[in-house]
Structure formats: structure tokens, C-alpha cells
Ligand SMILES: [Zn+2]
């Protein structure tokens with residue numbers, strides 16, 4: 001039967017089913033929008049607390065627009081830094097509070113996103129992250145927030161809204177800044193917007209998420225009070241403290257006995273709202289985690305050069321690095 005020209009234009013193209021390529025180093029690199037980023041699918045079951053660095057760069061990202069310095073033009077992939085987001089994963093607790101055992105098929109791990117960097121889409125696609133259990137915000141700077149619109153794809157895939165954990169003043173700022181998301185009745189067209197449920201949190205008031213205990217930590221980012229997070233799960237503990245220039249005395253007790261500390265290490269020269277590399281190392285000495293990772297680096301830092309000089313147990317993070325916490 002002949003198909004009219006009009007009908008042809010409105011028919012969807014025939015799609016062919018395809019299998020995902022196998023995981024591992026053989027998986028081909030594929031352009032995802034910002035350059036050649038290798039696919040690095042995540043695996044489960046997850047037996048331990050782990051942190052995946054989705055982005056480790058400062059607010060401008062590395063390479064920076066219009067910069068030809070040796071880091072911005074480096075061929076070392078660890079010198080390419082997207083804006084800061086991390087994914088924290090751990091075994092999901094069953095309804096009775098017990099973590100899954102070998103007898104039952106393991107549940108998919110709990111996956112919590114900290115911050116939504118402007119490159120969130122590329123970061124998530126790179127690791128094929130399909131589901132998250134919530135988003136936690138450290139503060140409301142553009143480099144930590146402006147990927148918020150990409151959360152709508154998780155709504156579509158998971159078919160449910162997403163909890164958004166942030167301090168009350170950050171929730172208020174989100175409502176004012178992203179009116180199209182939080183006051184959709186004012187949108188002229190009904191459109192595809194993220195479905196988010198704001199959940200207020202406060203420093204030093206822990207809460208449980210999917211079997212992990214989260215403690216918001218007060219940090220100072222210049223004069224701006226912001227949050228870091230401590231996570232205790234699967235018998236281990238980590239803390240994520242980005243965008244920090246000072247740690248108030250009352251926060252140190254919450255940083256005791258850490259397997260992994262992630263802390264801001266912007267550059268060598270002084271900055272009013274970030275720790276320098278030396279200041280970060282002083283904080284690591286004082287907090288004494290088993291391992292520490294610097295993040296939020298500017299283009300002053302060439303990965304291979306600094307990594308070789310860092311003390312034992314201290315490393316530079318890079319985009320795509322996964323860190324496991326073994327516990328004690
Ligand atoms: Zn930042």
C-alpha cells in the first residue's frame with residue numbers, strides 16, 4: 001500500500017535495537033559533547049562505600065576558555081577537569097535495616113549525587129549512571145548548581161521525583177533562581193522540567209539515606225557558610241569538603257576517624273575563598289584521615305607534577321577517579 005508523503009514525514013524512523021558494548025578498557029571512546037571522554041560504566045553490586053569524582057575542576061573548568069597554558073593544553077587526561085560533582089555509592093540497606101547479604105540477589109546500590117555541575121550531562125553519560133537516590137547541595141555557586149536541569153532525565157528514566165537536600169537558604173535561592181522549575185504554573189508553555197522535592201538540612205544534624213548516615217558539616221568558603229558532608233556507610237567513613245577556606249572548630253569532631261577525606265586544593269597562591277595546596281596539606285595533617293584527595297583544582301596545577309610531590313596517602317583527584325573506602 002502506498003504511503004502518502006504526508007504520513008512519511010510524521011512516522012518515526014525505524015530504530016534498531018543495539019547491545020551495550022562490554023565494560024572495561026576495550027570500550028571505545030566516544031564523543032559525549034565536550035570532547036573525547038571514554039565510557040566508564042559503573043558496576044554493581046557495590047560492597048563498600050565509594051566515591052566517584054565526576055568533576056574536579058575549579059569554577060571555570062580546565063581547559064579554560066581562551067587559555068593556552070601548559071595545563072589547559074595538556075594531553076594528560078587528568079589535566080582536563082570539569083566542574084565539581086561527585087557520586088557517592090554504598091550497599092543499600094534492606095527495609096529491616098540490614099545490608100544485603102549473599103543469600104539474596106543484591107539490590108542496586110544507593111547512589112547520591114553531591115552538586116550538579118554545568119557538565120552534569122556529560123559526567124553522567126560518561127559513567128552511564130541511570131538512577132540516583134537524591135541530590136545534596138554544598139552551596140549555591142554556579143559551578144555546583146547549573147546542571148540542575150539535567151536532573152529531569154533521571155525523573156524520566158526512574159519515573160519518580162528526586163529529593164533535593166540543601167540548607168533552607170539554598171532552597172530559597174533555588175526557588176528564586178529557577179522559578180521555571182519550582183513555580184511551573186507560571187510557565188507559558190507546559191514543558192519538561194525536573195521534578196524535585198526540596199528537603200531542608202542543617203549542619204551537624206545527621207540523617208539517614210538508604211542505609212548510610214549523612215552528617216552535614218559547616219565549612220567556611222570565604223565569608224560564606226557552606227556545607228561539606230560526612231558519610232558513614234558499610235562500616236567506613238568519608239568526608240567531602242569542597243570550596244573551603246576555613247573549618248570552624250565545632251566541625252573538627254565530625255571529621256575524626258575518616259577512611260577518606262576529600263578537600264579543596266585550588267592552587268599554590270593564596271585565594272580568599274579556597275585553600276591553597278599547602279593549606280589543604282595542613283588541614284589533612286590535622287584531620288589525619290587514612291587517605292586524602294585534593295579537588296577543585298585550577299589550571300595552576302599540573303597533575304603529574306604535583307601528584308609526584310604529594311606526601312604519602314595524599315593524592316590529586318581527577319575526573320573519573322573512583323575511590324573505595326575499606327573501613328577498619
Ligand atoms: Zn566551586
Ligand SMILES: [Zn+2]
Pocket residue numbers: 064067068069070071072073299
Ligand atoms: Zn590555562
Ligand SMILES: [Zn+2]
Pocket residue numbers: 139141221243
Ligand atoms: Zn564556591
